[in-house]
Amino acid sequence: MVIRATWKFNGQEKVILGNWHRLWCLLFGPLYYLFKGMWLWAILSLITANGLWIGFPLYNRAIVMRHFYRKGWEQN
DSSP, X not given: OOEEEEETTTXXXXXXXXXXXXXXXXXXXXXXXXXXXXXXXXXXXXXXXXXXXXXXXXXXXXXXXXXXXXXXXXXX
């Protein structure tokens, strides 16, 4: 299920989570979070060996959704 969001500031739309987001997070760990612009999560993922390997991919949806919500994006 693809999750799209709209930025409140100017109405820009963006896909924030794709169908395979957990797999990408599991395979690429810190690089996945860097690509999303989530620097703190990338550092945490690197330090903890990708959230003890399965932790971050398991909670990836909540992590990414909260990050974008705080940045001003609203889910469609």
